[in-house]
Amino acid sequence: MAANENERFNQFAAVVAAELLERTKKSMELLAPEQQPCSVLPFIQTPSFVEFYQELVRVGILPVVLSRRPVRAIVGDVDWAREGREYLLTVLDDRSNAIFTAWEFAWDSLWDERKIGQDGGNSSQSKPKKGFFSALFGRRREEKTGSDGGGGGEGGVMAGLHTMLTELAEKRGFLPLFHDDVRILKALPRLKPGRVAQAWKEISQYHHQEFYLPEPEQAKPGVTSDCLQKWHYNLPDKIGEFLVLKAAVDLEHVNKPFIGKYIRQSARTQEEAEKGMPYLSIYWKAMRNPAPVAERHTL
Known part of the structure; x- marks a missing residue:
């Protein structure tokens, strides 16, 4: 050469x-x-x-x-x-x-x-x-x-x-x-960072609309979960699962009952959930149940 x-x-x-x-x-x-x-x-x-x-x-x-x-x-x-x-x-x-x-x-x-x-x-x-x-x-x-x-x-x-x-x-x-x-x-390398940023921005927006806006402007219960599910299956293998796990760590109200319900809705059996979402299942098991406090609505 x-x-x-x-x-x-x-x-x-x-x-x-x-x-x-x-x-x-x-x-x-x-x-x-x-x-x-x-x-x-x-x-x-x-x-x-x-x-x-x-x-x-x-x-x-x-x-x-x-x-x-x-x-x-x-x-x-x-x-x-x-x-x-x-x-x-x-x-x-x-x-x-x-x-x-x-x-x-x-x-x-x-x-x-x-x-x-x-x-x-x-x-x-x-x-x-x-x-x-x-x-x-x-x-x-x-x-x-x-x-x-x-x-x-x-x-x-x-x-x-x-x-x-x-x-x-x-x-x-x-x-x-x-x-x-x-x-x-x-x-x-096929995953563009901008797409991850877009997904998290949208998840955060729906989370804010569902849990923090005044009653008349509040989004209907479940929109955060729906948004998480949308990105879970639109992003490459496992990347969506990692975003759900990030939400479980960073977002208030995305607690153990929330994640448990999310997992149940995303898989027909516990075995299927642990196979399809292994990291989220591991983290969910380690999460503590929230203290019993009154919330505006539950999922």
């Missing part, structure tokens, strides 16, 4: 990294409650995870993304230093763009334990920086040896990100991750 091509690629890489990190960080910050929760929160709503996530993406995920040939093909002859972000946004507006595809590939390839040297890519370039797991997680790389049934050669096994993040959860103060939470991390 010629010197000017190298420089252009480095500028491209910097623009991609900045956009993906800023976009995903902003969305997670918007999902984080402002008030003190009554229980441990999911990873995506915990500041300590958000801080850690930035470094994880920088040294573990982005090297894989930037190594993929379709991503490198985007570089072209764009002046990335001057107009790179504007051009990148047009690329990201295509939901099937190569960057999102490579991002999803990176999380999938690192999520589960795997044999050393079998990272799922077809090139030695599609690997994170050497030793990034041990450096980030403060643990020695575990290499388990074993032989296959046919008496083949031995191979080390490296733990995946799911295992390592779950181990980290207690230290960092967030709930252990479910295995399919990789879907949340894979979809995060």
Whole structure:
């Protein structure tokens, strides 16, 4: 690669990294409650995870993304230093763009334990920086040896990100991750922070109209729950659930009976609720029942 091509690629890489990190960080910050929760929160709503996530993406995920040939093909002859972000946004507006595809590939390839040297890519370039797991997680790389049934050669096994993040959860103060939470991390760059902000603004407005306006102007009971349900199912996988959980922490009157009723209305059985809304169900169980006080109306 010629010197000017190298420089252009480095500028491209910097623009991609900045956009993906800023976009995903902003969305997670918007999902984080402002008030003190009554229980441990999911990873995506915990500041300590958000801080850690930035470094994880920088040294573990982005090297894989930037190594993929379709991503490198985007570089072209764009002046990335001057107009790179504007051009990148047009690329990201295509939901099937190569960057999102490579991002999803990176999380999938690192999520589960795997044999050393079998990272799922077809090139030695599609690997994170050497030793990034041990450096980030403060643990020695575990290499388990074993032989296959046919008496083949031995191979080390490296733990995946799911295992390592779950181990980290207690230290960092967030709930252990479910295995399919990789879907949340894979979809995060597709979520525009403005949409999360719009959802929370609307939820807050309906909450104010239902609980704080004078009687003649007051919205009918249940509009807050209806608005939460609307966004719960219009936002990407689990993001709506996190907004409901944020409401349970930050909004007065969105208390244990409110959330219990919300869960019952959103699922046919307790088992279905815990499977479909696992984090909200965990938090609801930890919530305390409100003191018996007279309210203008109950849900």
